[in-house]
Amino acid sequence: MSGDDGRGGRADRRNGGSTTSQHGTPMAVDIAAPPQARRALTLFVAGPVVWFAHFMVVYVVAEAGCTGDGTGLRLLDPPVPTVVTLAATAVAAVACAAIAWWEYQRWQAGRRPMPAAHTDDVPESEDPEIGGTLAFAGFLLAVVSLLSVLFVGLPAAVLPAC
Numbered sequence: 001m002s003g004d005d006g007r008g009g010r011a012d013r014r015n016g017g018s019t020t021s022q023h024g025t026p027m028a029v030d031i032a033a034p035p036q037a038r039r040a041l042t043l044f045v046a047g048p049v050v051w052f053a054h055f056m057v058v059y060v061v062a063e064a065g066c067t068g069d070g071t072g073l074r075l076l077d078p079p080v081p082t083v084v085t086l087a088a089t090a091v092a093a094v095a096c097a098a099i100a101w102w103e104y105q106r107w108q109a110g111r112r113p114m115p116a117a118h119t120d121d122v123p124e125s126e127d128p129e130i131g132g133t134l135a136f137a138g139f140l141l142a143v144v145s146l147l148s149v150l151f152v153g154l155p156a157a158v159l160p161a162c
Helices: 033-067 078-109 132-151
Strands: none
Touching: 033 078, 033 132, 078 132
16 A cells, blocks of 8 residues: 555645645644634625625616717717716615614624523624624614715716716
8 A cells, every 4th residue: 555545645644644735734734614603704795795786786887878979889978978877876775874874783793781591602703693793883884874875976966977
């Protein structure tokens, strides 16, 4: 037996014979994150993602509608940029407000005392499902994203798009 594990790495008999690469970790490593952590991180970045998507939609439609010439771009001639900007602003503002509300609820849940059955499992500071600093920061990011969405979109209500 040569000790080769068939993947290019060498099996080490001292630690079960599993390696991630020839010079990698000496045993299999589980890198899967718990779903609560993924949910917390997703909510944390959701506000800025909504703001970015709103900004890109508004920018592309206004740019194509106001400066673009061509057969396909005639569909975006005014007043389409204004209508798209106002509609996208309404959708993004509702989304940012919902994210902010959700993060606020998570933050407030983290400030309340936990039930006795839950405190034995995971300490409050280590449970990403319960709010804390990450939930508060996510709440603030969602509020700032909401303000950014409104600053980008509301001028379309009083000013011409082109």
